Amino acid sequence: MATGNSASQVRSGEPPVFIEETGQKGADLDADRRGVISAALSSLLFPDRIADRGAFRALARQLDETSSCRVDGLWPDPLRRRLASEASRLAGRARLSHRVGRRVGAASDSHQYWLDRGPLLQALHHSPQLLTLAELLSGRPMAPFQAAYLYYPPGAYCGLHTDRPEFELQMLVHLRGDIGPLLLHPELASASAAEIAEHGGARTSGGGVPLTYPEHGVTVFRGAGIPHERPLHHGPDIGVVLALNYHAR
Numbered sequence: 486m487a488t489g490n491s492a493s494q495v496r497s498g499e500p501p502v503f504i505e506e507t508g509q510k511g512a513d514l515d516a517d518r519r520g521v522i523s524a525a526l527s528s529l530l531f532p533d534r535i536a537d538r539g540a541f542r543a544l545a546r547q548l549d550e551t552s553s554c555r556v557d558g559l560w561p562d563p564l565r566r567r568l569a570s571e572a573s574r575l576a577g578r579a580r581l582s583h584r585v586g587r588r589v590g591a592a593s594d595s596h597q598y599w600l601d602r603g604p605l606l607q608a609l610h611h612s613p614q615l616l617t618l619a620e621l622l623s624g625r626p627m628a629p630f631q632a633a634y635l636y637y638p639p640g641a642y643c644g645l646h647t648d649r650p651e652f653e654l655q656m657l658v659h660l661r662g663d664i665g666p667l668l669l670h671p672e673l674a675s676a677s678a679a680e681i682a683e684h685g686g687a688r689t690s691g692g693g694v695p696l697t698y699p700e701h702g703v704t705v706f707r708g709a710g711i712p713h714e715r716p717l718h719h720g721p722d723i724g725v726v727l728a729l730n731y732h733a734r
Contacts, residue, residue, distance in 0.1 A: 528564050544556065548707070553694075553704065553707070556702045557701055557702035559615075559703060562700075565700075568605060569661045572606075572725045576600070579636050580598060580600065597715065599634065609632070610632035615729065625733055627732065629730075630651050632728065634660075635725065636724075637662070640717070641717075647710065652709050653731060653733055655729065655730050657698065657726055659698035665715075667706075668696070668714050669713045693713070696713075
């Protein structure tokens, strides 16, 4: 599969374009989507089949102490490829975001694309398996809040910011492209908006704790409390990350 984007397209606001090597149309594609959704729900592993509850308590402690953790072994590789395919197929509907997050009412500079649509995306977000995982890690009842595909053509970035309070627990999945890790800045957790602004945007702030992605699972973090950024993506391909957000019921 090839891509057809450049840094100039990011500046102009044109959505990412993926050139599919093969494709389906009409009723065949609709039937395939229904099959994919069914397969997604059946191939996900329940958290209690991945590790014992003691292991999840340890992960929950890590999340409390560092605001992030990784959970691998959640799904087979075909499901990840299906998600990447849906993200590619729907990329033309993605919207360019110039501002993202907030810190004491202030939003950060951003040039990234996002799309909160897709039947497989929504099925994954509302699956009982991932909801159970969110509740095991947070220690309280949780509910799905928002899910999106995030697209990063060459030249895209996401400035230093904190997320909306409703983004209480976030799960990230790397779907495609050679995109670098999200960078957390726990040293700025108590900083004001002005202090965060002094550190500059994603292209200039430097440092940070990298959040890497497991191949068959999720990176979990609390973006509402810890400033974070996505550094400038140099390409050459388009990076795609899936973001699942949950909040307390």
